[in-house]
Amino acid sequence: MFDLSAYLIGLLALIVMTLAVWIISLLRRDAGIIDLFWSLTFVMAAIVFAVLTEAETGDRTALTLVLVTVWGLRLSGYLTWRNWGEPEDYRYRRMRERGGPNWPYKNLITVFWGQAVLAWVVSAPLLAGVDGSRELGFLAFAGIAVWAVGVFFETVGDWQLAFFKRDPANEGQVLDEGLWRLTRHPNYFGDFMVWWGMFLVAADAGGWWSVYGPIVMSFMLLRVSGVALLERKLTRTRSGYGEYAKTTNAFFPGRKRQ
Secondary structure, three states: OOOHHHHHHHHHHHHHHHHHHHHHHHHHOOOOHHHHHHHHHHHHHHHHHHHHOOOOOOHHHHHHHHHHHHHHHHHHHHHHHHHOOOOOOHHHHHHHHHHOOOHHHHHHHHHHHHHHHHHHHHOHHHHHHOOOOOOOOHHHHHHHHHHHHHHHHHHHHHHHHHHHHHOHHHOOOOOOOHHHHOOOOHHHHHHHHHHHHHHHHHHOOOOHHHHHHHHHHHHHHHHHOOHHHHHHHHHHHOOOHHHHHHHOOOOOOOOOOO
């Protein structure tokens, strides 16, 4: 069921939420704080959809809320732990330097509200998924399995990288073990799987129309702010990354090439 009213109110909630985060960023002089709240915007959207939708609530409603909350809190908590005490991310520092005196307002519109709109678009499967009027079927359980693979790749990949970076001897080096031996970006692949899993849960309720959500997320991960952006940076800053790229899949896991 597509509930336009709930969907639009969800957008308003995300606009208000990111406005509050923007105010905090001004006080901290750190626009990178939006990254810590990115996954939580989806949790907010799901809650708004569940409360306001005219569809009947049921097992699928609870399942959708649990899946997005576990994913959202895990990612937000990890990024908070990783970035605690660190300076503002280089991307936002560069934007600040180039933005001029009106940068804070440009930042609100292009970054904070831009991410709010992006999250709203991607969250379409959450709107369809909170419809509990149908019993859970095969696609829903397949979606849970796909989601679980995604969370595994995100969680294990993040922690493997974090422990690799803790060793000063690895400064400037390339992690080529564990999940990073199968794919150069296990965390982004995990995110990809999470959202296709959420879509399958929604499709099980007839929410096939929400397919544009994971499509947009996949495009962002592969072509815009995920793999493409990070690859350009790592090629410049990591010794041996070119050789690593020749033998290891960029995104989808696979055997190492000779």
